[in-house]
Amino acid sequence: MNSELDRNVQTDGAATGADAFLRDREDERLVLQFLAGRREAVGDLFRRHRDGVFRIAYRFTGNRDDALEITQDVFMKLIEHLGGFRQGSRFSTWLYRVSVNQTLDFLRRRARLAAAPLSAPPARAAAGAADPARSAERAELRERLKAALGKLSEKHRTAVVLHGVEQLSYKEIAEITGVSTGTVMSRLFYARKRLAELLGDR
């Protein structure tokens, strides 16, 4: 089924250009510096990628503090395991894979503690929201989205988060999650179709 889908998907990722190439080279340089013992390389890698990791964690958890904690855990993991990073593979792919796994682990632990993220108190309203009606509307949308995303399977949710949040190409998502681009396409279709259903009936 997926080989049929694979044939319809572009073979080159949408986001692989000269910029992406240069970003990857810079990441690789920093990883090598870290392995050679330059401590500050960790800070550089952190500042380059913290927003991406945080956004992924936030989309999964819907909670700002949880997302910050997960982001820290991801980079702690990075420090411990950077020695095992295979040169030639993309650092961002590796980092996003760690981010997704770390976040899913976090949510599973949370679920075991019977304090599911969906029962967490609603997120604080954005600071400086002048229009209370509009901010209430946003808060409601946020809760509905969070609830709907929480009803997706882990695989579908991962595809939606990586694509929707980080605008990653199908090829990149395929590499991160270890499936074919056809499978990514299929997951992104069924996940969004399900979200449309869930968000449709209020």
Place this chain on the structure above:
Amino acid sequence: MNTNDCSLIEPLLAAYLDGELAPAAAERLDVHLAACEGCRTVLGELAEVDRLLGDDAIPVPTGQEWAAVEWRLLARTRRVFAGRLVRTCALAAAAVALLGALAWLAVRVFPPAGTVDGPGAYTAQGGKTPAGDEETLGISVEHVERF
């Protein structure tokens, strides 16, 4: 691919929306969408989900929060690097100790010519002399045993 079978077309709609469809497949889909209201509706629903996801702004941690995390990361890095240094030193010390042991063993098993095994060798006279005196005496256990 049957271009009129909506169940086969549908799974391609997400990739079409994302601009991930190969040009030939996208052209076939254009033709189908122009004629099929059902698939146009599904496409609209998918686009609406994307719009909602895009509308829900993701908060950004403060500079202070980021700085606190970075500080902890650098502290951990310092410990990891220190651990690495300790391991390297321990390894170096172990290597030196091993070399020393090997050298000692080598001397014991293959003593250089003219020396004896251990301190204090017996002379022909039967008396004990200090080990260092063998050379000056010109006689050792080996010599005694040979004759």
